[in-house]
Amino acid sequence: MGTRAQLEVKRIMDRLASAIVEHRLPPGTRLTEAKLVEVLGANRNHVRSALQKLASEYKVVTIFPNRGACVAQPTIKEARDVFAARIVIERAVVELAIDNLTAKNRNRLLKQLEKETGAIKCGERQEMIRESGNFHRVLAQIAGNEVLDELLAGLITRTSLIIALYQETPNVQCSIEEHQALVDAILAKDCDRARYLMDEHMKTIQRYLLLDERSGDVDLQAVLEES
Amino acid sequence: MGTRAQLEVKRIMDRLASAIVEHRLPPGTRLTEAKLVEVLGANRNHVRSALQKLASEYKVVTIFPNRGACVAQPTIKEARDVFAARIVIERAVVELAIDNLTAKNRNRLLKQLEKETGAIKCGERQEMIRESGNFHRVLAQIAGNEVLDELLAGLITRTSLIIALYQETPNVQCSIEEHQALVDAILAKDCDRARYLMDEHMKTIQRYLLLDERSGDVDLQAVLEES
DNA sequence: TATCAATAAATTGCTAACAATTTTGGATTG
DNA sequence: CAATCCAAAATTGTTAGCAATTTATTGATA
Incomplete structure (x- = not known):
């Protein structure tokens, strides 16, 4: 990656990571590429690799093949x-x-x-x-x-x-x-x-966290009630 | 990334990582995309993202912008x-x-x-x-x-x-x-x-490692003598 | 009204072609 | 002979557009 694009990807990653970390993007939020392109004024390729990296390096994004990216919901x-x-x-x-x-x-x-x-x-x-x-x-x-x-x-x-x-x-x-x-x-x-x-x-x-066993897996219920 | 390409990238990563880890690819070895495409019978795009990941996630590859990838030489x-x-x-x-x-x-x-x-x-x-x-x-x-x-x-x-x-x-x-x-x-x-x-x-x-201070930085000398 | 199938729309995935950059290998000159 | 410059080759970087897949919509049927 040439240094220009690299910086752009980093910029997008930072924007998204900040939003997630600062709880402005709640877990489960869908992150459609088109929308991010529009909001961030970015190239779709750059958005894509930013999402990939946030998924594989930081694990704050989950990518469902052919179905796009979401803010992750760790178990x-x-x-x-x-x-x-x-x-x-x-x-x-x-x-x-x-x-x-x-x-x-x-x-x-x-x-x-x-x-x-x-x-x-x-x-x-x-x-x-x-x-x-x-x-x-x-x-x-x-x-x-x-x-x-x-x-x-x-x-x-x-x-x-x-x-x-x-x-x-x-x-x-x-x-x-x-x-x-x-x-x-x-x-x-x-x-x-x-x-x-x-x-x-x-x-x-x-x-202060609700990390009891419960279903032992994702908190699907809580999320569904929310939305 | 669709699951097919994802697997292909992983395959390339594994091949390269194994070769590096098992000391078949010594530090500093140049990894030109075209050569890897040829040797691994792969798509150049897949090779590229494999290299990117090996660089940013595992740090066993270093990418010099516009100048290609090498097996990393950690300081x-x-x-x-x-x-x-x-x-x-x-x-x-x-x-x-x-x-x-x-x-x-x-x-x-x-x-x-x-x-x-x-x-x-x-x-x-x-x-x-x-x-x-x-x-x-x-x-x-x-x-x-x-x-x-x-x-x-x-x-x-x-x-x-x-x-x-x-x-x-x-x-x-x-x-x-x-x-x-x-x-x-x-x-x-x-x-x-x-x-x-x-x-x-x-x-x-x-x-058994030579980790004395010496120049404190890369061991350029040792590598140059070697090649 | 519920279910299903067919179609359209939206969204993601992929690649081939083109652009930009660096390296190479002379040719030229002082 | 060393230094400089220039064009060609090699290599990496970028993107637009099409392909494939999933989701939404519509409408027919029972």
Whole structure:
């Protein structure tokens, strides 16, 4: 792909991913190519490869052969696996971040916290969601392992979709207090405590989710009632 | 993508990935579309998307805009990050696998070990490489977390490429003795020991690699001398 | 009214031809 | 002889248009 088209595909991916992650496109929403072409002012080929990538790389889109694309509806099993995997990586990230604490990195962390509190004060829901995800990205970047960072980025995206699908009380995100406590522990280089807080933080998020066995599969019912 | 073309792309990806992982296509090898079309008897469009995916998902191919694709040459930094990430996931996998030990799973592990010893006896280098990677996949599947399994699959692939690029003494793979010891610890549900052995196992592999700082970037020199 | 079949419309899938870019291999010149 | 330039070849990038499939509509029938 030539660099121009590549950027265009990335642009489309970003637009779609943001919309999904920020819960403006609910799970199950049909994503017809023609409509996306119209709305995004894009070439259909570019739209197609963006959808393909969102499906195969990020798994926030599902493509039904000959029937088009939808915002994905991860199963409960998948949701749990994503959380479990995420905890594994987040724990490692916390440890590495503590090892890598420079003055510059301390600053980045504090600035990120400011952004988050700012977003909460403004009451901009989308920005709150975005920044609360960015907090975890910043940690991963401080950790300095690009592979872990990229893996985590994917899992954060998927987590956001899972929250949109399975959260009982809407609008609950990462609590800023927990991020604050985590930062305190990290800045104090208290590895055990930081790891513990990260575990609890993830558990808190999961606690607000409806991930009971039930049918054990997709929540077809809930979606059908909705539409 | 319709299911037919999708399968074809997957076929091409598998062929290429196997060749790279089994060190038949050394790092840096140019992958011209026309040649691949000829050799694989495939459509150029299919070849192109296979290359794109191998580049963006698995990172075992690098695409230079307007200049085609090569087998990737990960930097030393990337190699280290892949190993570090892999250890993080492998540790988690070992723990989960122990939690999930059914009779069926015990059997799978033992069968996998047999396959590996079989491959060693036959002296088939490619099969040895393949099966020694499969060992880790089997563990991940026993662990039962599909997300971790998929992440690990990617990292195993990348590890194999890294070994091809940075191993000083050729042909050193995972040692079967270490796999055997690991299985013993897992079957005994000795989590601490299993985790420890996995750590050591990864370190052993890394020990045979030339991942010193040197220029800190690509090993242009080594490659130029080679070709 | 419900069911089914036939047809039309909408949507996705595929490819062949064309465009753009880079590389190659002289030919020319100082 | 090295450097520069230019055209041809090779290679990759792009797209428009058609093919195939699915979905919606219509209308006939019981």
